[in-house]
Amino acid sequence: MQSLWMLAASFLFAVLAASVKLGAPEIGTFSMVFYRGLFGVVMLYVWARLTGKTIATPCLWSHFKRSGAGTVALAMWLYSVTFLPLSTGMTLNYTSPIFMAAILIAAGLLRRRPIEWRLAGTVLVGFAGVVEVLQPEINPQDFWPALIGLGSGLLSAVAYIQIKELSDLHEPEWRVVFYFSLCNLVFGLVGHLLLEPADTYTLKSTACVVAVGLSACFAQIAMTRSFGAGNLLLSSVLSFSGIIFAAFIGLAVWGDRIEAQSALGIAIIIVAGVAASLLTKRAGKKTAPGEELKGIGRKD
Secondary structure, rough: HHHHHHHHHHHHHHHHHHHHHHHHOOOOHHHHHHHHHHHHHHHHHHHHOOOOOOOOOOOOOHHHEEEEEEEHHHHEEEEEEHHOHHHHHHHHHHOHHHHHHHHHHHHHHHHOOOHHHHHHHHHHHHHHHHHHHHHHHHHHHHHHHHHHHHHHHHHHHHHHHHHHOOOHHHOOHHHHHHHHHHHHHHHHHOOOOHHOOOHHHHHHHHHHHHHHHHHHHHHHHHHHHHOOOOOOHHHHHOOHHHHHHHHHHHHHHHHHOOOOOHHHHHHHHHHHHHHHHHHHHHHHHHHOOOOOHHOOOOOO
């Protein structure tokens, strides 16, 4: 059952990306971030009231750091999938485990600890896969969307570190998602009002907005259920199925064909991402859990 939850989450994240791409340019990127947050805030707030839970938290600053990094990463990812082939945009965001491994190595170097060479190897292999993906797919005009998509993977890794901090503070997962959604709502609204033209609401664009809000909420729930079921490695491996789902959706809707070189790059990134996830967990267990990541991405 755990595998079905993660497969469902990965499929819904691919649907989310496809809905954003279909909704552009009628609905801007910041507007999509806003609606993704609006659905999450409303649904979680209603659920909290019905179950007698409170949204008040003693960890507001930690939520701000996690939600800020995650929201910017989300906006960068949605922007990139608007302009790139769907599978390429998804793949660039899935580099976060590779960036996480790179951060872990940097933390070890700063503390003058021995380098985990296998972990360093996964980072190098992973970025070689990124080069393979980008070479045949990216035209000169797509350079910035590709760079922004890669940046979303980096910021996602930073957000995951902050999630670890919140977990250590015993914050419930639903509250983490609530404040993330609230940050989406505020950031998306301000960004839309300041930087984007007015949206155009048609039957198609409205359906895309609803699909973004619902797929994001249910994907988050399914992913949480999967990771909470026990086998974290299996969930991590299956999460990469989102790239495969995106490739099929891109082919069916936009006729995106994946070149052999891109397919090789995607395979390399998946293998490197899975290996990085496993080695990062092992490296973190050699001392105190999470010790290697303490202080990374923090300014307080």
